[in-house]
Amino acid sequence: MPNPDVSPQSDFIREIIEDDFKTDKHKGHVATRFPPEPNGYLHIGHAKSVCLNFGIAAQYNGTCNLRMDDTDPAGESLEFVESIINDVHWLGFDWENRLFFASDYFEQLYQFAVRLIKDGKAYVDSLSADEIREYRGTLTKPGKESPYRSRSIEESLGLFTRMRAGEFDDGTHVLRSKIDMASPNVTMRDPVIYRIKRAPHYRTGNDWVIYPMYDFAHCLSDSIEKITHSICTLEFENNRPLYDWFVNELIAEDRPNQIEFARLNLSYTMLSKRRLIELVDKGYVSGWDDPRMPTVAGMRRRGYTPEAIRNFCARIGVAKNDNLVDINLLESCVREDLNERAPRALGVLRPLKVTIDNYPDGQVEELECANHPQKPEMGTRKIPFSKVLYIEQDDFDENPPKKYKRLAPGKEVRLRSSYIIKHQSTLKDEKTGEVVELHCSYDPETRSGPPPDGRKVEGVIHWVSAEHAIPVEVRLYDRLFQVADPAGSDQDFVTLLNPNSLEILNLCHVEPSLKDAAPGSGYQFERLGYFCVDVKDSNMGGRPVFNRIVQLRESWGKISGKK
Ligand code: ATP
Numbered sequence: 001m002p003n004p005d006v007s008p009q010s011d012f013i014r015e016i017i018e019d020d021f022k023t024d025k026h027k028g029h030v031a032t033r034f035p036p037e038p039n040g041y042l043h044i045g046h047a048k049s050v051c052l053n054f055g056i057a058a059q060y061n062g063t064c065n066l067r068m069d070d071t072d073p074a075g076e077s078l079e080f081v082e083s084i085i086n087d088v089h090w091l092g093f094d095w096e097n098r099l100f101f102a103s104d105y106f107e108q109l110y111q112f113a114v115r116l117i118k119d120g121k122a123y124v125d126s127l128s129a130d131e132i133r134e135y136r137g138t139l140t141k142p143g144k145e146s147p148y149r150s151r152s153i154e155e156s157l158g159l160f161t162r163m164r165a166g167e168f169d170d171g172t173h174v175l176r177s178k179i180d181m182a183s184p185n186v187t188m189r190d191p192v193i194y195r196i197k198r199a200p201h202y203r204t205g206n207d208w209v210i211y212p213m214y215d216f217a218h219c220l221s222d223s224i225e226k227i228t229h230s231i232c233t234l235e236f237e238n239n240r241p242l243y244d245w246f247v248n249e250l251i252a253e254d255r256p257n258q259i260e261f262a263r264l265n266l267s268y269t270m271l272s273k274r275r276l277i278e279l280v281d282k283g284y285v286s287g288w289d290d291p292r293m294p295t296v297a298g299m300r301r302r303g304y305t306p307e308a309i310r311n312f313c314a315r316i317g318v319a320k321n322d323n324l325v326d327i328n329l330l331e332s333c334v335r336e337d338l339n340e341r342a343p344r345a346l347g348v349l350r351p352l353k354v355t356i357d358n359y360p361d362g363q364v365e366e367l368e369c370a371n372h373p374q375k376p377e378m379g380t381r382k383i384p385f386s387k388v389l390y391i392e393q394d395d396f397d398e399n400p401p402k403k404y405k406r407l408a409p410g411k412e413v414r415l416r417s418s419y420i421i422k423h424q425s426t427l428k429d430e431k432t433g434e435v436v437e438l439h440c441s442y443d444p445e446t447r448s449g450p451p452p453d454g455r456k457v458e459g460v461i462h463w464v465s466a467e468h469a470i471p472v473e474v475r476l477y478d479r480l481f482q483v484a485d486p487a488g489s490d491q492d493f494v495t496l497l498n499p500n501s502l503e504i505l506n507l508c509h510v511e512p513s514l515k516d517a518a519p520g521s522g523y524q525f526e527r528l529g530y531f532c533v534d535v536k537d538s539n540m541g542g543r544p545v546f547n548r549i550v551q552l553r554e555s556w557g558k559i560s561g562k563k
C-alpha cells in the first residue's frame, strides 16, 4: 500500500531536514517513526503526528517506522496495539516490515544501562520516591545529591543485577543517571532511568521486574532503529538535553535529533489520553469508537474519511506554538470530502404524513434521480413515488414567516426530483393540536420540469414514499463538550460534557435504494447532512442505524459563538 500523503509540504521541520541535506548530516537519510504507547486508542492529535512522520518520510524518500513505545506495563495491551495498527493503516499509511516494539529492546536497553554504570555515569539510588522528589529541588531551588550517589561502580552493578533478578520490592531502589544535581534544567538532575515494577507486561510477561523510563528508552529506541529525525511534541523540549546526553554517552555515530512541534488542541474536544480512558472506563461514551470520540476509531465509525483527516492535518500544518484549532475546520474538511464522494439520497428524520388526494390509489412511479448533481459518472437510481409520502415536519409551517419557501397552507412546493404539490388541508390531533397529516394535490404536468403555465414555485423539499421507505434509526451527534477549551478549564471535565451530544431518532425513513448500503458508507441525505451506516449496530436486513457525520453547513459554532 503506497503512502498517499506525498504532496510536498513546507514547515520548519522540513526546513531542518533540507538543511541537514545541505550539510550531509545523516548522509542524506530521512528516517522517522510514529511511536505511540499502546495504552489507548489513537486520537486526532496522533493522526497529526502520523501524517507528519509518514508524510515527511514519503516526501523525502525516507522511511517511517511504527513503533509501539511499550515500556510501561501499566495499561498497555494487545487490544491497543491492534487498534493502533488498524488506525494507522486506515489513515492510509504503511510501514512495510518496520513494525517495532520498544519491549523488544529490553535486553539492549538493560545493557546500555549497565554500560552507563560501568562508565561511572549511573548509580543505584536507594532513597524513597518522595525523598528523590524532595532532593531534586525545583526551578528556583537547586537539587541536592543523594548519599548513594557516591556508591562504587561495583556496588551499583551488583545492586542493578539483583534489581533485575527480582530480589527487591517495588520502590526500594532505582537506577539514576549521574548528570548534574545543580543543573538549571530540573530534567537533568540525575533522572531515574530504571525502576522496579512487579507488573506483568502484555508482551514480555514476567520476564522483567525492572522497566526503563520513557526518557531513557525513547532516545535509545530511536538510536537502535537509526532514526534520523525524532519528532515529538513541545512538552519534551526540556527533555531534549537529556535525550542528547543519553545518545552522546551511548551511541557512537549518526545520532538521532529530537525536534519538537506544537501538539494539536481542538476546540470542544479533549485530547488527553488519560481523559479519554476515563470517558471510556466510566461509561460516559459507549467505547473508544463512540462516534463522538475524537479517536480515529470514533471518527471512522462516525463516517469521517481518511482523506478528510489527512487534508485537515495538512491544512493545520506544524508550528512551534501551541494553539487551539477550531473544530469547524475539521468538520469543513469532512464536508468538503463527502461533498465530492458521497452519493445523494432522500431520507426523512421526523416524518409528517402527506396524502396526495388526486394521485391514483395503488399507483407507483419510479423516478430517476442522479446520485450526484455534478457527477453524472456516479449514475442514477430509481425512487418510488406513490400516494402516501413522508416529508419533514419542519418543512410545513401553519403560520409561515414571510418568504417561507417550504410547504404552508394553500401553498405549493416541489418535491425533490418529483412533482409540485399543493397543500389542501391539515389534520390535527384533537387533543394535542399537533399536526398529524397533510392532504395535498399534485400537478401531473410538473414531473420533469417547471409548470407549463409558467407559475413560479421556488421551494424544494425532500420526501420518501411511505409504503416503500425503510424505517431506520438515526443518531445525531453534537460536540462532546459544551465549552471551547475543556482541557484549559479547571473544572472537573465531566461537568463540561454536553448532555445533548447524542440524540436518537427512531421514526426516520430512508429511500429503499439504501437497503443495500454498505456498513460504513456515507451518503448525503439531501437538505439534511451527511450520514453513514453504523458498522456496529446496524441490522441491514432489519433496521439500519445511520450516524450523522456532519451537517451540510456549519451551524453550531455560529450559534454558540454568539453566547
Ligand atoms: P500521554 O502523554 O497521555 O501518554 P500521548 O498522547 O503522548 O499520551 P503517545 O502514545 O505517547 O500518547 O503519543 C504518540 C505520539 O503522538 C507521540 O509522538 C506524541 O508526541 C504524539 N501526539 C500525542 N498527542 C498529540 C497531539 N495532541 N498532537 C500531536 N501529536 C500528538
Ligand code: MG
Pocket: 037
Ligand atoms: Mg506520550
